[in-house]
Amino acid sequence: ExxxxxxxxxxxMGMTNKKSLKCEQHLGxxxxxxxxxxxxxxxxxxxxxxxxxxxxxxxxxSRFSPECPNSSHLFLHLHTLQPEDSALYLCASSQDLVSYxxxxxxxxxxxxxx
Amino acid sequence: xxxxEQSPQSLHVQEGDSxxxxxxxxxxxxYALHWYRWETAKSPEALxxxxxxxxxxxxGRISATLNTKEGYSYLYIKGSQPEDSATYLCAHxxxxSKLTFGTGTRLQVTL
Numbered sequence: 001e002x003x004x005x006x007x008x009x010x011x012x013m014g015m016t017n018k019k020s021l022k023c024e025q026h027l028g029x030x031x032x033x034x035x036x037x038x039x040x041x042x043x044x045x046x047x048x049x050x051x052x053x054x055x056x057x058x059x060x061x062s063r064f065s066p067e068c069p070n071s072s073h074l075f076l077h078l079h080t081l082q083p084e085d086s087a088l089y090l091c092a093s094s095q096d097l098v099s100y101x102x103x104x105x106x107x108x109x110x111x112x113x114x
Numbered sequence: 115x116x117x118x119e120q121s122p123q124s125l126h127v128q129e130g131d132s133x134x135x136x137x138x139x140x141x142x143x144x145y146a147l148h149w150y151r152w153e154t155a156k157s158p159e160a161l162x163x164x165x166x167x168x169x170x171x172x173x174g175r176i177s178a179t180l181n182t183k184e185g186y187s188y189l190y191i192k193g194s195q196p197e198d199s200a201t202y203l204c205a206h207x208x209x210x211s212k213l214t215f216g217t218g219t220r221l222q223v224t225l
Contacts, residue, residue, distance in 0.1 A: 002157045031211070042118070043158075043203070043215040056211060090158070099145035099207040102160035 003027040006091050006106035013081065014114050021076040021109045023091030029104070031097050032074040034066060035090040037108075043090065049074060050097050081113045118206050120216035127194050127223055134190045135219040137204035141185030145207040149178055149189055152218070153200045161189075161202075194223040 004025045013019050025032065034046040048056035049068040063085075065077040074091055088110050092103040119138045127133050139147065146165045152158040162171040167182040175192045191198055201220045205213040 002159065004157065040217070042217045043205075043213075045212055045214075048211055050211075058212075097211040099209075099211070100163050100165050102148065102163050103213065104160070105150075105157040107155075107157045 002104045002106065004091060004093055004104050004106035006089075006109050008109060009107065010110045010112075012112045012114065013078070015081060015083070017081075018077070018079040020078065021089055021091075021111075023074040023076075023106055025072055025074075025091075025093040025104070025106075027093060027104060029093035029095050030071055031094045031101075032068060032071070033092040033094075033103065034074065034076055035092065036087050037090065038087045046076075048097070055097065078111075081111075083113050086111055086113045118204060118214050118216040120202075120204055120219050122219060123217065124220040125222070127221070129195060129223055129225050131194050131223075132190070132192045133194055133221070134188050135202055135221075137187045137189070137206075137216055139185050139187070139204070139206035139214075140208060141182060143208045144182045144185075145209065147180055147182075147187050148205040148207070148213060149187070150203040150205065151200045152203055158203060189219075191221070194221075196223050196225060199223045 032049045035043045047066045067075040088108045090108045091106040094101040094103045149161040150158040162178045164180040169180040177190045180187045201218040203218045205215045
């Protein structure tokens with residue numbers, strides 16, 4: 001157990017659906033992240049939040065909408081996704097944004113878009 | 115080097131063998147180099163974070179070295195065990211908050 005939980009673990013959705021991914025960390029960390037891993041590609045940073053404020057949007061399409069209501073919770077709202085958005089979505093947290101802080105990852109949500 | 119590159123992509127060794135992997139990264143604008151271990155169906159888990167040229171870190175049978183001037187890091191596993199089977203990821207930070215990952219080295223250790 002890393003102290004970071006994600007729900008659901010698996011999600012299948014149609015292109016017209018709206019769904020949300022949830023991440024919760026029990027570590028008292030201030031920074032939270034969303035990553036995407038597509039097949040045969042490296043983990044790709046999507047969004048960074050620090051003290052609930054978004055500090056990085058890595059050119060992510062607007063059909064992905066993050067929300068961070070407090071330092072312990074992070075959501076990724078999904079709407080009108082494309083089949084190429086099928087991937088593993090990982091959430092992570094770290095004490096703060098300092099580069100030498102290790103990140104603690106959740107188990108991921110495996111998303112399939114039909 | 116513009117991105118993070120890891121080699122080999124995959125590796126198959128027998129129990130008891132020692133092995134090592136390479137991570138290459140941009141040597142300019144360096145902040146930190148992270149190594150993570152990712153077992154199938156589990157979460158990636160941090161092994162080491164290194165920041166200084168010449169850093170060497172060790173955790174049990176696993177160790178890592180860092181050369182920031184030439185832009186590479188080595189991960190060593192001594193006496194591999196089946197439980198070492200996992201994907202080993204390295205990640206470079208060229209800015210304070212953004213980790214850039216390599217595609218990983220997938221290690222399989224058999225009896």
